[in-house]
Amino acid sequence: MISVGDRDATCTERGALSSPVCCHCLPLEDMPTMNQAALEPVKYPGPRSPLCYGSLQLPSRWLLSPLAGYTNLSFRRVLRELGGLGLATTDLINAKGLLNGNRKSLQLAESCPEDTPYSVQIFGSEPAALCDAARLLEERGADSVDINMGCPVDRITKGGAGASMMCSADRTLSLVRSVVESVRIPVTVKMRLGWDDSQITAPRFAREFEQVGVAAIAIHGRTRAQGFRGSVSLDGIRQVVEAVDSVPVIGNGDVRSIPDAARMLQTTGCTGVSIGRGALANPWIFRQLAEWEATGRWSPSGSFEERLALLWRQFQYLQQQIGIEHAILTFRRTAHWYLKHMRVRSRLRHTFQQASTYEEVEAALRAVSAAGPCEGTRNGELPELTISVPSGPVERW
């Protein structure tokens, strides 16, 4: 296991005991109201067999989709604590960067015992580098390796990696086969529907990947040319499901709520659902999905207090991993975004951004906790959170 410092941020440790926002230490009247049942009836289209990647049975069929810049270890850890998550995948990592010992690449691949099961997503176009990287990750304890075949960004596709792999069938198939043969852990592939509307190659790739022993196929229901525009094609994902015999297909794209997940399962017949932006907007979504699968009902998403507690824990985990100085700088962007969404006054957000020591961060969050949101109530559900995606012509991303 690639591990970070083993200090565990529980209530008994530095920062948590004195935390302004540790959920377990809140006075009773401020305790979250997570046992309220949801009112909206959405039928679970089950029962379904458990989701397995080869011999690895995942705890649930609700997976975290990789989001470069966001799905880091600290975020994955808070999601796991909230419950319901079947598997989390890292941001995409350059296979050669890993092999060359690039600090950033190694850091992105870091995990810890609480972050299980986890998959590391690699990208590259050279079979030898991808195979060696997969072996390295297996040695270091990764539960699974995922090959990125969906990234639309020019910098990645120009080198023959990411979504451009969907344009060269023989080469790609041979590359994926060699990675599968290099390791004992499950190898999965994440792809889009195809390069553009005139080249919908995902069903054919899926069939062939199944033959070479890929353990699961995640499919984002858009083409590369679409970028993030338009809506996801459930029909396109269904065609991938229909193209394979038994390998699990993971449906992905635009799932932000239980009804969205119900539609994804029902319309496509997929075995699992992976969620990216919806998990950033609502980190409780995996727990809600697991509750819904088990009981047909689900509890509400977190309130202001819970989101603040979560932010604090995420910061704690980040500082354990990369040290306080880096954590403060790195966390500014995430915190700005969370706090804005939580309707925290701009003056208090500004104070947080200015904080340069652990004590100042703690004091800034204490002030946020004391003031509460400037709109809505502490215990009410938070408004929809918008996640920005690259815009403009996809060729210039």
Ligand SMILES: Cc1cc2nc3c(=O)[nH]c(=O)nc-3n(C[C@H](O)[C@H](O)[C@H](O)COP(=O)(O)O)c2cc1C
């Ligand atoms: C900011 C951002 C970063 C992303 N990074 C990755 C990545 O590293 N690897 C990958 O396979 N997909 C990446 N994606 C695509 C997502 O995993 C996912 O396929 C897409 O966002 C659709 O799912 P969603 O609607 O649940 O977010 C990224 C998407 C966004 C918005």
